[in-house]
Amino acid sequence: MKLLSKYKVEEYAIDAHKCLRCGFCVTLCPIHAHSKWESESPRGRMLLIRGMLEGELKTNLTIRDRMFECTLCGYCKYRCPAGVRTIDAYKAIRHRLDELNLSPEPVNILEDYLAESGNIFNHPKEARIEWIDYMDFANFIKKVNKPAEIVYFTGCSTVLSGRAMSIAAATASLLNYLGLDWTLLGENEKCCGNPLLLSGKLKHVEALAKHNIETIEKLGASIVVTSCPGCYKVLKSEYPEIVGKFDFEVLHITQLLEQALDDGKLKFKNKIEAKIAYHDPCELGRLMNVFDPPRKIIENIPGAKLVEFIYNRNLAQCCGAGGLMKATFPNIALNQAIVKLTEAHDIEAKILVSACQTCKLNMMDAASERNDEIEIADVTELVAKALGIFEANI
Ligand code: SF4
Ligand code: SF4
Structure with missing residues (x-):
């Protein structure tokens, strides 16, 4: 490796x-x-x-x-x-x-969970598709682990955290809206391995990577799309170094949506008249250089006015949850997210949008801690709402 x-x-x-x-x-x-x-x-x-x-x-x-x-x-x-x-x-x-056996305990537990069940919460593998029922989405999911041109690789936290499932639902709605032939991996998807790579615990990384690559390749997909920047980074830039070359392209959903926008395929029905601050997730922006697609999409939503944080793009400040901080030092993660909310108010944003379920969850925790009523959303939820195809609680 x-x-x-x-x-x-x-x-x-x-x-x-x-x-x-x-x-x-x-x-x-x-x-x-x-x-x-x-x-x-x-x-x-x-x-x-x-x-x-x-x-x-x-x-x-x-x-x-x-x-x-x-x-x-x-x-x-x-x-x-x-x-x-x-x-x-x-x-x-x-x-x-x-x-030296000095990893923090939450990180050791995460490793055990991933070895046992292939997901960060140690849920049974069936739990990876339970979001479909929770979101009442059975009619919108046409394929699970079936051959398709596109695989939507959901990642663990999006489909296993109640407050993030709407991102999976919004993404599924967008893929349907674009008329694409896509499938979930469902029970056969395992964690991409990002928590292990971030914590330097490498024992199970290769097995997870091989499992996911083989599962995707069996379905003959030419594109894998993710809504999670961590999965995107790992599949696109780290899997090739772990398992060698593979035959599909990896895209973040914002890149797919940018292409659809350029092709004139996004026909927005609803206005969202608000100042919207876009927070660059570190693993999508600075670490993978995807800055423009989410901005371009937001700017094209009728009524939306994109406002920038003082520090943005390569200088963007982390929401606080990266690097496993939410598991190891949750108070540090929370305090940094509170800073982000303050900065969003400084630029008079009414909606704080990111393109990452972990950023969204951490900033929601901060809003709840501060009784702050700023709306927090993922870019997929915002676009789905503007298209009139799915309404999350934003
Ligand atoms: S102190 Fe300067 S040289 Fe050292 S790591 Fe920081 S930026 Fe780089
Ligand atoms: S949290 Fe600080 S030390 Fe860690 S990567 Fe970011 S800037 Fe560097």
Whole structure:
């Protein structure tokens, strides 16, 4: 597995040395912004890694926590003038910590769940299609694990979290609206493996990847579409390094919708007259360079006015939930999402839209915590509503 070499922390000794201590990476690190501790800044983490590699620091639980108090948002890597591969080094040190049996307990539990049942909640495999009944969508799902041109790879959290299922329903409605020949994998879909790749726990990654690729290939699909940026990143850029080449294209739903828009296939029926802030999910934007499609789609909805966060696109601030933060340090995730809500109000947004179920859930938690009535939606839900084909609670 070619990917394994990226998880050898010794490979990043050169990065730890290259760090100029300039602090460019510190300015917008969402974690350092809250704590102000140098050891919770990207620069500080690189210094800790250097200390560990040079034998000056003994690995302990505090250092372990510093390596997991990071959303792996990629801002620091993008910003670094010296080309320090920060997030790759953090994932590699997480792998080393796992080899030393020092992974945080929530991460160990996640690994057990994925090994046992192939999903992040350890539900029976049948649970992956229960959303269809919960959403009363049986009439809209024509194929489950049947040959089709397109596979909709839902990912775990979209179909197993009650508040995110409407994203699966909206996506299904959009694929139907476009008249596409598509299928779910249903019970045969397993987690893409992203939680394991983020936590450096690699034992089961290859088996999950092989299972998903084989299942997709058996159905003869030429395109896999995801609504989850994490699945998109893993299938598109990490599976080839784990299992080699495969024969289908991987698209995020916003890319498919952009194409439909360009082809004149989106005929909006409903106006959505509101200022809409678009939050770039880290794994879709900065880490995969998909910035324009969601913006273009929102701008074309009648009545909608796209407003930008002060820091957007490559400088966008994480919602706080990335890098497994929601599992390991949920309060940090929540506090950062509260910051995002404040910033959305600063630009007078009435609807806060993302293109990721995890961002949506985390920002909903923040809204609930603050009794904030801002509407929070996924871009699929917004488009489906404007087309008049599906109405989520937005
Ligand atoms: S990846 Fe994001 S959260 Fe982690 S150190 Fe870099 S800027 Fe901070
Ligand atoms: S931006 Fe790069 S060189 Fe500067 S302190 Fe951060 S990691 Fe070091």
